[in-house]
Amino acid sequence: LTYYRDVKPIVDAKCTSCHVEKGIAPFSLTTPENAVAMKSIIKMRVNDHTMPPWPPSKACNTFVDNRSLSDAEVATISGWVDGGAALGDPGQTPAAVTAPSGGLSRVDLSLPMPVDWVPQVGPDEYRCFLIDWPLATTKYVSGFRANPGNKAIVHHVIAFLATPATVADFQAKDDADPMPGYNCFGGPGAGGLPIWLGGWAPGSPGSDNPPRTGIKVQPGSKVVLQVHYNLINVKQGEKPTDRSSVDFKIDDAVDKEAAILPWTDPKWVRSHQMTIPAGEADVTQLFQFDPTVVMDRITGGVVPASNDFTIYGAGLHMHTRGTRGTLTLLRQGGQLPECMLQIDRWDFHWQGSYGFAEPKIFHPGDQLQIECHFDNTAQNQPLGSDGNPMPVREVNWGEGTSDEMCLGLFYVTK
Numbered sequence: 001l002t003y004y005r006d007v008k009p010i011v012d013a014k015c016t017s018c019h020v021e022k023g024i025a026p027f028s029l030t031t032p033e034n035a036v037a038m039k040s041i042i043k044m045r046v047n048d049h050t051m052p053p054w055p056p057s058k059a060c061n062t063f064v065d066n067r068s069l070s071d072a073e074v075a076t077i078s079g080w081v082d083g084g085a086a087l088g089d090p091g092q093t094p095a096a097v098t099a100p101s102g103g104l105s106r107v108d109l110s111l112p113m114p115v116d117w118v119p120q121v122g123p124d125e126y127r128c129f130l131i132d133w134p135l136a137t138t139k140y141v142s143g144f145r146a147n148p149g150n151k152a153i154v155h156h157v158i159a160f161l162a163t164p165a166t167v168a169d170f171q172a173k174d175d176a177d178p179m180p181g182y183n184c185f186g187g188p189g190a191g192g193l194p195i196w197l198g199g200w201a202p203g204s205p206g207s208d209n210p211p212r213t214g215i216k217v218q219p220g221s222k223v224v225l226q227v228h229y230n231l232i233n234v235k236q237g238e239k240p241t242d243r244s245s246v247d248f249k250i251d252d253a254v255d256k257e258a259a260i261l262p263w264t265d266p267k268w269v270r271s272h273q274m275t276i277p278a279g280e281a282d283v284t285q286l287f288q289f290d291p292t293v294v295m296d297r298i299t300g301g302v303v304p305a306s307n308d309f310t311i312y313g314a315g316l317h318m319h320t321r322g323t324r325g326t327l328t329l330l331r332q333g334g335q336l337p338e339c340m341l342q343i344d345r346w347d348f349h350w351q352g353s354y355g356f357a358e359p360k361i362f363h364p365g366d367q368l369q370i371e372c373h374f375d376n377t378a379q380n381q382p383l384g385s386d387g388n389p390m391p392v393r394e395v396n397w398g399e400g401t402s403d404e405m406c407l408g409l410f411y412v413t414k
Helices: 003-014 032-037 041-047 071-082 169-174 266-269 291-298
Strands: 110-111 126-132 140-148 152-160 196-200 211-217 222-230 245-251 255-265 282-291 308-318 322-330 338-343 353-362 367-374 409-412
Touching: 041 071, 071 222, 071 338, 110 338, 126 169, 140 152, 140 196, 152 169, 196 245, 245 367, 255 291, 308 322, 308 338, 338 353, 353 409, 367 409
Parallel strands: 211 255
Antiparallel strands: 110 245, 126 222, 140 211, 140 245, 152 196, 152 222, 255 409, 282 367, 308 353, 308 409, 322 338, 322 367
């Protein structure tokens, strides 16, 4: 096994979207010298499946645009390292291994952040910016991509929707902060349960939504752009700036209007019955219910009540004490449960949404189940503003760094 013939195609396809000079990753892998120098770390991280970041379990479901390495690719990299990391002949370099499919097929609307932003706190800052939606007629978002303005510090981007009915709530959050935007760890912080338009993490080329589906956006709406800045690679005294943008594929009409269905136990949110005791290493929170009886209300009328609906993809959201979680479709009549999304090693910094290779049809009488596990011991506390771990205390549902969530998100149509 040699670098040029066997390893470089894999690295080029799966690693160098992040591991480039001035990228979000801590070192570059664009030269053979860099790859050889980091060979032991590369072998370790591909074997423990932390790189490339792809949280979903292969044992649960099959997804589109899978960024993970195959077992054969992992074996190739490991064998190359174990065999002495020979470079080989540059003339034997084949075409790059096929990168994940996907990407945004066209850009109909591009919206930049309203200002250049200098992150104020480290190592992580979550900042939300309000962007006016400029279109004067109702449209449908049928695809999304983010363009980080500064790839060295932008760790993820999520675009939420502020509808005309909730714009004032979000504007009040923005106005209350004397600087542009406002801090927004965990979610956009207003307007009820979040309405997602799209999400991005390093390595993602963006994507179209399932064909002929889209999320309705009315005139007078705003985009709430949450940008996660990570400053771990920034040298002391440096003040990097960012002005990221987001691209949308827009359609005038779709066959099926889509909605992002938030899934959580209402008691967790309304009456804070999601208790995570202090010092407990594995606390389980679980909720299951048939949503068809209230689908018209929780999807804003997109999906009628008491009807079948289609699930095209899913995402999971917890904060920093989360350890693992699962979204499951429980069929009526004693059929085997169908795993939709399982994340065995939760990492708040690598959350996303994942499209199913085969959509699932939900029938009245079935149930959606969400299960989240949390570690609330001293060794698993988030960092406070002083850079030290927060004190151990009982935790419950909330928006803040010191709070937690157990939230599923499903892309659905009727």
